[in-house]
Amino acid sequence: MHPMLVYSSSINLWVLEVFTAVWCFVMGSVIGSFLNVVIYRMPLGLNISKPKSRCPICETPIRTRDNLPIVGWILLRGKCRTCQAPISVRYPIVEAIVGCFFLLMYFSLVYSGGRFLPYRIPNKFWGAYQILEGHTxxxxxxxLxxxxxxxxxxxxxxxHFDQQKIPLRLLMWCFLIGFSTGVFLPELHPVPAMVTVASEPSATDGILSELRYHGSLHWGFQSTTLITLWWGLFYGGIVGFLYSWPLVVQKEKQSMLFQSGTSCLLILTGLYLGWQQVVTVGFLSAFLLACYEFVRRNRSVDHQPIPASAFIVLVLALQLLLGRYLTLLPGETSITMYLLVVGCQIIVIPILTGLAQSIYRKRETQSLLQDPISVDETSTLTE
Structure with a gap:
């Protein structure tokens, strides 16, 4: 092939890859903009589609050009165009988080050909061009x-950060979509419930997998997929309860670390990812939560403390992006060692969350003891 044709082809491929990456980020930020509406309106029982977004102070509808994700907030300098009321920086932060995650998920999952997925053999084809070829x-x-x-x-x-309860319909829609699509699309669950050393993919399985599996979708019911879903729900419920057990014993229901619905997030994680990965997510979330509270043990409690569910989000993102390096499967070690590691993870989860709750309660008590002192001093100076 002529060198100029090769150079032109490489340039076109590079443009395609850049366009695809930018498109993923833009679509993620647009969904993040809608997610801001869901976060604000759904807990209040408001309609998430009507009325259009408007300033909460002057109630002036936001113009289309000002409602662009991230860019609109920057152009307005974080203020309403009409009344100059400040617009929370949380809106562009959520949009940026979702946009960045969609972009990273594209590179980690689609562009790489599934090389970061646990257990699954990577696709032979990878790169943005393979999307047009229908291999991904x-x-x-x-x-998705x-x-x-x-x-x-x-x-x-x-x-939870806003100290509100997660709406049941948000959780139910996630459950129904996850179960209904997952039970009929086996490709959505690359890690089966029953993984043994004997079922570890071989070289022959890899060749057959390239011919029959990778790049295509197979719509149909399979009993093995249903077993994977049920095991994921079962372990998701166990991990969810062990992670949020302090919620059951605590008496006060305000300004708390664990809130209603925390366990449901792990149940959904088990449904979507399977029981092996939800154990990892629960353990790492509890570990990071305990480390965070230990580091802040000598500081006063914030007005809006970071909820325990925030650490689930962080670990879930890492698990989705780097699942191959965070998930331990039986084929990678002996059965005895595997059962020992998984058992220790499950046992340690309630210990770590209980430790985090204890540290948080101690910080909260110290803050309550300091508040009356400051009030008395202020009243004395006033008199």
Whole structure:
């Protein structure tokens, strides 16, 4: 082939890859903009589609050009165009988080050919060009499946940050979509419930997988997929209860670390990812939560403390992007060692969350003891 044709082809491929990456980020930020509406309106029982977005102070509808994700907030300098009331920086932050996650998910899942997925043999074809060739339909569907789980869990964490209850309809829609699509699309669950050393993919399985599986979607009911879903729900319920057990014993229901609905986020994680990965997510979330509270043990409690569900979001994002390096499967070690590691993770989860709750309660008590002192001093000076 002529060198100029090769150079032109490489340039076109580079343009395609850049366009695809930018498109993923833009679509993610647009969905993040809608997610802001869900986070604000759904807990209040408001309609998420009507009326259009408007300033909460002067109630002036936001113009289309001012409602662009991230860019609109920057152009307005964080203020309403009409009344100059400040617009929370949380709106562009949510849009940027979702946009960046969609972009990273594209590179980690679709562009790489599924090389970061646990257990699954990577696709032979990879890169943005393979989307046009139709070799990545399975990974695109899996990416949409994972992205939806992430935005629902992210919305739940932000709703908890606002000290509100996660709406039941948000959780139910996520459950129904995850179960109904997952039970008929086996490609959405690359890690089966029963993984043994004998079922570890071989070289022959890899060749057959290239011919029969990768790049395509197979619509149909399979009993093994249903078993995977049920095991994921079962372990998701166990991990969810062990992670949020302090919610059951605490008496006060305000300004708390664990809030209603935290366990549901892990149940959904088990449904979408399977029981092996939800154990990892629960353990790492509890570990990071305990470390965070330990580091802040000598500081006063914030007015809006970071809820425990925020750490689920962080670990879930890492699990979705780097699942191959965070998930331990039986084929990678001996059965005895595997059961020992998984058992220790499950046992340690309630210990870590209980430790985090204890540290948080101690910080909260110290803050309450300091507040009356400051009030008395202020009243004395006033008199």
């Amino acid at each position: 339909w399975d990974l695109i569907a899996l990416g 499946y994972y992205n939806y789980l992430f935005i629902v869990v992210l919305a739940g964490a932000y709703i």
